[in-house]
Amino acid sequence: MDLKRQKTEQAAAAHGFVIDTRRELPQIGAVLWQMHFAKNGARLLWLERGEENKTFAAAFKTLPSDDTGVFHILEHSLLCGSRKYPVSKPFVEMIKSSLQTFMNAFTFPDKTMYPVSSRNQKDFLNLMDVYLDAVLHPLCLEREEIFRQEGWHYELDSPEGELSCNGVVYNEMKGMYASPDTLIDSALNRALFPDNCYQFQSGGDPACIPALTYEEYRAQYRKYYHPSGAWFLLDGEMDIEPVLEKIGQALSGFEPQQEDHPIPLQSPVHPDETRLPYETGEEDIAKKTILAKGWVYGRYDEPEKDLACQALCEMLCGSNEAPLKKALLERGLAENVEFSKVDGVQQPFAVLVVRNAAGDQEQAIWDTVQSVLEKLADGGLDHRRLEAVISRMEFRYREKETGGFPQGLVNCMKMLESCLYGGDPAQNLCLSGAFLRLREGIEGGYFEQFIRENFLENRHCARLALVPSRELGERKRKEEAERLRRIKGRWSSQETEQVIRGLAALRTFQSTPDRPEDLASLPVLALADIEEETPDIPRQVTEEAGVTALYHPLETEGIAHLVWYFSAEDLTEEELHLLSFLQTLLGQTRTAHLDVLELTAALDGELGRFQTSADVFAQRGETEKCKPCFTVHVSALEEKLEEAKELTKEVLLDTDFSDLACLRARLRQLRLSLEQHVLMQGDSYASLRIAAGCSAKGAAREALRGISMLDWLREMDSRFEERGRELAARLKELCQRLFVRRRAVLSVTGQIPDEEIAGLASSLPEGEAPAEAASWFRRRQVREGILVPAPVGFAGKGGHLAQCGAGYGGAMAVAARILSYGYLWNTVRVKGGAYGTRLAITPGGDVAFTSFRDPSAAVSLAAFDKAGASLRELCAGGPELVPYIISAIAASEPLLTARQKGMQAAEDYMEQVTEQMRREDRRQILATTPEDLEKVSRLLDEICEKGGSCIVGGQEILAAAGDTLPCRRNL
Structure with a gap:
């Protein structure tokens, strides 16, 4: 018996676990351990494999019996304080003080899962400890305010005021139900599974969420959240003894519970067709x-x-x-x-x-x-x-x-x-x-x-x-307002006063800071626990057949990852729209030698990946110039490199765009996809609109994937009969112009011989180098509202550091973590009810405050203005910065696969980011002082004053913004 196996068996026995099976899984190079906790039957699985990133998850079978979203609300609530860690948001406190590589929770149709992961063993044990106490001893069973905050609550400030409903999950699901896809999912589940838990919306239907009582919420937790019905899952290489010790200690206080909660199999059903309305802004x-x-x-x-x-x-x-x-x-x-x-x-x-x-x-x-x-x-x-x-x-x-x-x-x-x-x-x-x-x-x-x-x-x-x-949204809003008026009208004066007092109590709860001794109870890392810098990603730069070749000799298990970057720096703004459309066609449109089915069969059969995208690169701090690129990602087994070369050449040089019906279909599909994406990810589009007014890179990115791209698609669709042939000709000309060696940079990740790289580089025609870079960027401040058919909104405010004459520094990464998981979280999410909010400051200089599925987007815009003052207030109190510094380091060093490492190294090359620059960023993060943060706070004030703002949302959301957004448009 090997020593590692013996150690695991001894650790299991020492901490109350019985090993049920141990299996070698040679297919994936792992060993699967199955155990149970002797005292109460809790089950544990460990997939032991050579992976430094360690993962833990606690999972429970949670079967909804209605559409109130009780398990979704519990998922949020359990991470709002526990018996051992009685702070208001341990989840957030750990995010801003941990080296975690993943930390979240998920509600599925029949289970809820709480996973964390980290490469650092001490950090991993800390995260496990907080999550175990969160799921087994949550404060939400004692503090109704947590339920009201995360689930739903009535808002009424005075007897004469207007009643409304708020809550994080409530607002999240209002945003989800604005999408036809959510309606499809909900309706089909209801029709296909009328006799078991799958008929219900586990996330919660916003029309039903307010029916959930605190008593039922507590009862559902007690029914399903017991170790006897739980699974504790582990993955990766780890010192297993302290891990089992921690889990065993957490489980030791629970007696067995017999109920297993089986899900009855649904017998075949064939119901009548369901017909439902959905809201659209289309005329x-x-x-x-x-x-x-x-x-x-x-x-x-x-x-x-x-x-x-x-x-x-x-x-x-x-x-x-x-x-x-x-x-x-x-x-x-x-x-x-x-x-x-x-x-x-x-x-x-x-x-x-x-x-x-x-x-x-x-x-x-x-x-x-x-x-x-x-x-x-x-x-x-x-x-x-x-x-x-x-x-x-x-x-x-x-x-x-x-x-x-x-x-x-x-x-x-x-x-x-x-x-x-x-x-x-x-x-x-x-x-x-x-x-x-x-x-x-x-x-x-x-x-x-x-x-x-x-x-x-x-x-x-x-x-x-x-x-x-077209009327559904307005009708539903009126019905909701009338429903709330009727509810308020039925209340006695005492009941009305109780609601007012309840809201006041909730706000007091939300505004009461955690006690220092409670915060101190959370396990945290010290700066000494941060490991040395990760090794530089290897990169060799050569010139092959006129192509700049970047070679990253990383272990990829016999797979070659190729990325071609073709410069589009001399394209006009309108041509960038054309470039964005082109990426949806290549590999999906016939070529000179292959029809579409033959082409897709060849790509799928010979390659593991053929994907295209349009990216934009710029040097740090640069606002007037940028380099848009058409990017082609190809992955194949190393022995298939010749096939990869020939197929890439076939697609790039010989795609046939003459099938106008095909072009129009693809154009309409892209338009439809963007319309749906704006509805569900409006914060991204708000940020793009703001960045477009601040830098050439921002404007190019907006032209490629923002609202202006959607405008172009609609215009092209409406005039396709007269412009279709011209569009086909322009696409062909663009391919001939772009896909040449003198525009190309080739990145190769894997164990590839030099002669193979040279062969890849020489496969394309020499062509012409880009002409002088296009000058089309027009600096303009954005203050805009974009109307979409949704009951919630997305707010954005920001600008560029260059507007303040400033450059990027490591302290900005620390400031972004402090504000995202401090002031913004408390103000916009906890008190405002938005599903999400953050501040992002990129090394390139972009600054963006955003909120996500926000019922009060206009209020959030005003809150963003006060972020700088909040940071100064924190600095004046002599804050302990170590947790934020550690969190910022973790965010700057994400978990990457070998392919992703190669891509990062190539993108650094494209933006002239050196390893010395990255090391200096890290050094600055580690050396951040309150004085540095105070300087950042002044920059944020200036950004909010000089920058732009945008709200994507429904009519009521935009109306609340008043004159602060003078420009309005309907999506």
């Missing part, structure tokens, strides 16, 4: 109906079936040439079609969404869907394409790119998605066998049979129609 709603259909296709313990459904979703609707999507688009029955699966639940289901259809063509749409599926089930599937889709899926599985989530967190989620229902926790971690069986099933008719059984003959399905309405 012409003739073709704005949204149709959806869901099919329950399997169970949690059928990973092969789950992968098959994912492959078919891509096959049927993954591009405009995919058979189901193509049939609906070519007949003019829709503007966009999406097919996806909803998994991570006991019974996963597939969802087809057909967007922007005419109301009188619903039957034609469903007839077309039926006929296409029949044809495919009868042997019409392209098996070569199917093989390619599965290859791309398997590449992603092996590559383990997890976006913004640590791999350890994803592993914990995958384990939970099986073991929560009694399944094997390793099931979704080890999928090589499932991929092999899928490949074997291609020629055997497995996928055709899947279509017939699960989409054509499956009686467990439901249909939905969302009907557009």
